[in-house]
Amino acid sequence: xxxxxxxxxxxxxxxxxxxxxxxxxxxxxxxxxxxxxxxxxxxxxxxxxxxxxxxxxxxxxxxxxxxxxxxxxxxxxxxxxxxxxxxxxxxxxxxxxxxxxxxxxxxxxxxxxxxxxxxxxxxxxxxxxxxxxxxxxxxxxxxxxxxxxxxxxxxxxxxxxxxxxxxxxxxxxxxxxxxxxxxxxxxxxxxxxxxxxxxxxxxxxxxxxxxxxxxxxxxxxxxxxxxxxxxxxxxxxxxxxxxxxxxxxxxxxxxxxxxxxxxxxxxxxxxxxxxxxxxxxxxxxxxxxxxxxxxxxxxxxxxxxxxxxxxxxxxxxxxxxxxxxxxxxxxxxxxxxxxx
Amino acid sequence: xxxxxxxxxxxxxxxxxxxxxxxxxxxxxxxxxxxxxxxxxxxxxxxxxxxxxxxxxxxxxxxxxxxxxxxxxxxxxxxxxxxxxxxxxxxxxxxxxxxxxxxxxxxxxxxxxxxxxxxxxxxxxxxxxxxxxxxxxxxxxxxxxxxxxxxxxxxxxxxxxxxxxxxxxxxxxxxxxxxxxxxxxxxxxxxxxxxxxxxxxxxxxxxxxxxxxxxxxxxxxxxxxxxxxxxxxxxxxxxxxxxxxxxxxxxxxxxxxxxxxxxxxxxxxxxxxxxxxxxxxxxxxxxxxxxxxxxxxxxxxxxxxxxxxxxxxxxxxxxxxxxxxxxxx
Numbered sequence: 148x149x150x151x152x153x154x155x156x157x158x159x160x161x162x163x164x165x166x167x168x169x170x171x172x173x174x175x176x177x178x179x180x181x182x183x184x185x186x187x188x189x190x191x192x193x194x195x196x197x198x199x200x201x202x203x204x205x206x207x208x209x210x211x212x213x214x215x216x217x218x219x220x221x222x223x224x225x226x227x228x229x230x231x232x233x234x235x236x237x238x239x240x241x242x243x244x245x246x247x248x249x250x251x252x253x254x255x256x257x258x259x260x261x262x263x264x265x266x267x268x269x270x271x272x273x274x275x276x277x278x279x280x281x282x283x284x285x286x287x288x289x290x291x292x293x294x295x296x297x298x299x300x301x302x303x304x305x306x307x308x309x310x311x312x313x314x315x316x317x318x319x320x321x322x323x324x325x326x327x328x329x330x331x332x333x334x335x336x337x338x339x340x341x342x343x344x345x346x347x348x349x350x351x352x353x354x355x356x357x358x359x360x361x362x363x364x365x366x367x368x369x370x371x372x373x374x375x376x377x378x379x380x381x382x383x384x385x386x387x388x389x390x391x392x393x394x395x396x397x398x399x400x401x402x403x404x405x406x407x408x409x410x411x412x413x414x415x416x417x418x419x420x421x422x423x424x425x426x427x428x429x430x431x432x433x434x435x436x437x438x439x440x441x442x443x444x445x446x447x448x449x450x451x452x453x454x455x456x457x458x459x460x461x462x463x464x465x466x467x468x469x470x471x472x473x474x475x476x477x478x479x480x481x482x483x484x485x486x487x
Numbered sequence: 488x489x490x491x492x493x494x495x496x497x498x499x500x501x502x503x504x505x506x507x508x509x510x511x512x513x514x515x516x517x518x519x520x521x522x523x524x525x526x527x528x529x530x531x532x533x534x535x536x537x538x539x540x541x542x543x544x545x546x547x548x549x550x551x552x553x554x555x556x557x558x559x560x561x562x563x564x565x566x567x568x569x570x571x572x573x574x575x576x577x578x579x580x581x582x583x584x585x586x587x588x589x590x591x592x593x594x595x596x597x598x599x600x601x602x603x604x605x606x607x608x609x610x611x612x613x614x615x616x617x618x619x620x621x622x623x624x625x626x627x628x629x630x631x632x633x634x635x636x637x638x639x640x641x642x643x644x645x646x647x648x649x650x651x652x653x654x655x656x657x658x659x660x661x662x663x664x665x666x667x668x669x670x671x672x673x674x675x676x677x678x679x680x681x682x683x684x685x686x687x688x689x690x691x692x693x694x695x696x697x698x699x700x701x702x703x704x705x706x707x708x709x710x711x712x713x714x715x716x717x718x719x720x721x722x723x724x725x726x727x728x729x730x731x732x733x734x735x736x737x738x739x740x741x742x743x744x745x746x747x748x749x750x751x752x753x754x755x756x757x758x759x760x761x762x763x764x765x766x767x768x769x770x771x772x773x774x775x776x777x778x779x780x781x782x783x784x785x786x787x788x789x790x791x792x793x794x795x796x797x798x799x800x801x802x803x804x805x806x807x808x809x810x811x812x813x814x815x816x
Contacts, residue, residue, distance in 0.1 A: 166668075168665070184668070184672070207668075207669060207672065209665065209669075224669050224672075247666075247669055249665070265666060293663075293666075295663055309647065309661050309662075309663070310647050310656050310659050310661065311647055311649055311655075311656055328653070329649065329653050329654060329655060329656075330649075330653075331652045331653045332652070333635060333648055333649055333650065333652065334641055334646045334647065334648055335641075335643070335645075335646035335647050335661045335663065337663075352641075353641045353642070353643040353646050354639055354641045354646075355639075355641070385637075385638065386638065386639065387642065388639050388640065388641045388642060389641075389642055390641065390642065390643050408642065452664055452665075453664045453667070453668045454642055454643050454664050455642065456688065
């Protein structure tokens, strides 16, 4: 049933029956892949608001990603890494970790699947050919702590772990990290996302802050970095500080949206250091965000993330909203006429 | 001369778009415009009401618009080296204070516009060129921590913490809410009672809060512990090895309710959850209660004692060292 789009966007029908861990738009269409704590991975056509397919796994699915428009990969709490082929409803296990697999990414640059797990390792997999760990595992790379978030851009991989560690890898040489860093925020890391232009990454934490970091370790490069507060509410003289769960970059403008446990989605212009827009509040915490490949749609997972333990909460829902240019386009900088 | 004229024009236009210009800009005292009142530019005196752009006349207006698309560099793929974070007008007119210092965070929560009031951001928001905190003086470390805990205590309690940005953690052994949730789901599936799941989580939170308390009291003692506890930390959590911490007394009330293992039976747990307390406010009360708790929690509260409680060990879990005394019956 397609209700008229409200201020929150159109709500997708047949959402998962438990928390949503992540959602992703395809790079080729408006297909949306959604992973959930109800052990399912669902494929929606976001424009048509239709559920196209569903896979059930052995445990909560903590992350998912597309390969191409007809296949994808999932990271599961039952320690497995799976490949899914949507049209044929086929799935097989690519391999396993020793603990729940928390993040998964597919690298177009190297054709590899990269997974991060709470077993403190990163694994790279070759998804072609036969499955089974012996054939598909390319390498295992130990991390200082449990992996919480991963992001790829070009040949670079950024891994954020517990204990505020951040490792930056060059995918062409995974033997050791290109850079070992600590987060410049003070509390636990939630999410890390690379800038689409490949010059750095944004990192968010549980303390209502986002840090903008750069790969260039020179003085000039590091002088650009900064952090800002967001997703906080002032009450009785002090702040309620909400975790920032998700960051999503707009593919065209390079501005980015953040979603927090306060139920708000904000859009920021990192260059000009301004907030461009704040969407109306969603029913509960924002668990995940994703822009479509052309930036016209924003999928928002409004799904309580248990940051306050169990409490009565709104049902888990996915909203797909049309993005207006004014919400995401950086404002032009005003410059003087050159003197004639 | 021409530069000053352009200055007037810029100020007016910008003040119209962005709000009041920084108040301490001054036109040079000896500047007298030769056109007087016939000048096509507005002679703006700052801090007064905003002139309308129509005073510029079409010629200027067109000029400005022509400039605009040239200078604006739409950055196709996000930001970074190409776009200087500083707006250029600040560089060209030295007397005008730069509103966008590189480290200065001018975010305001509710407005997309940067107004001059943004320079009066809260004390805790100072990201102006404050040098990174150096741990030379335990008192300043302590002050930093107290300030952090006072102003910016996150909602999520099971976090790590480092008072030094880009420095190692002072408190390790953080747990993400997904890990806690996964553990709770698994335990519920194994048949553990709701109450025991809740109790375990509460004691986790309490011991973490105690860690924060003792950090503030003894900032540098903890940094020594941090390296020890990294080895014993609650890392490598798998759902089969819950991280219970032995606490001395009954766990005080906390805001953490149970995790509804709603995968299996949403109805039962959903109803039960409403009975249990919830809400972030009670977390503040926990801090006070912790002080009343008996202090039997040792410094090594990070040690994973739950491994000794297990009925069965899987391969690889068998410990080589003797169990600690408090695990021996």
